[in-house]
């Protein structure tokens with residue numbers, strides 16, 4: 283294992299300088315790592331635009347953040363349900379209308395381990411629809427503003443990318459055959475990660491190297507993820523694993539690093555570098571070759587543009 287570029291303790295938010303004048307757009311900030319990332323960015327003086335599906339939860343989140351950090355923090359919320367393409371398109375339009383710059387778009391929100399095959403209103407398996415297609419469309423629509431801002435796109439993946447069938451099931455993307463919660467979640471996270479490296483390739487090909495795209499994951503962090511969408515059994519299994527996990531705050535470090543750290547190598551994969559990549563100092567670590575399979579990534583990208591009807595023009 284190579285040495286951590288940030289030293290023994292790995293990357294921590296102490297490295298973030300004053301973020302006055304910077305704007306971060308984050309999906310899913312009502313709990314978990316997204317909430318912690320928003321809190322830390324605001325505490326450093328950044329402006330944060332939160333994209334959440336539940337307006338009441340978003341309002342409560344703002345109240346909680348203001349209670350801790352003061353009334354004058356620059357936080358706002360736009361309603362967006364990643365599981366509905368119409369909602370994603372509406373939210374993206376509102377961002378483009380009201381937000382003058384995006385230094386980083388952090389694609390953090392997700393659902394996980396959905397016990398039974400469920401389809402989104404657009405007809406996709408729910409984890410693929412929310413985690414992957416929702417963010418694919420959001421990124422494409424916000425890309426012009428991110429490009430104008432010389433900003434970044436940060437994708438929060440999961441070590442789950444390596445726990446399913448390790449490729450994209452093109453002949454049965456919705457898992458009409460053999461649905462399992464784990465395989466479907468894993469595919470959505472693999473798709474998210476593959477699209478980061480495919481985006482890098484496409485940006486390089488057209489010389490748009492001012493925009494950076496990063497893939498990271500939070501390890502195993504104590505958040506609401508399994509409570510929100512997992513089965514009772516899955517919740518029980520995850521509760522047994524609690525002693526092996528880390529705080530939601532630590533889980534936010536990789537995405538914070540990818541959103542703010544200067545001169546970070548895009549080709550790496552970032553997350554905790556300790557036991558099983560669940561916990562430990564944050565830095566770059568190994569990614570399995572199937573996540574960087576260019577032929578699969580290209581096919582997925584083309585399919586995604588056709589499925590969503592959204593073009594990146596890259």
Ligand SMILES: NC(=O)c1ccc[n+]([C@@H]2O[C@H](COP(=O)([O-])OP(=O)(O)OC[C@H]3O[C@@H](n4cnc5c(N)ncnc54)[C@H](OP(=O)(O)O)[C@@H]3O)[C@@H](O)[C@H]2O)c1
Nearest residue numbers: 310311312313314315364365391392440502503505506507
């Ligand atoms: N926790 C872990 O150990 C772990 C491990 C690997 C990867 N991850 C990844 O880490 C990221 C953050 O998850 P977390 O663990 O912090 O979970 P979390 O506490 O459940 O937070 C997930 C956030 O996503 C939002 N969300 C869910 N569905 C949405 C939708 N359709 N539209 C918009 N927002 C939606 C949730 O909003 P609501 O409040 O409305 O539900 C919540 O704000 C995810 O990408 C997840 O895959 C987590």
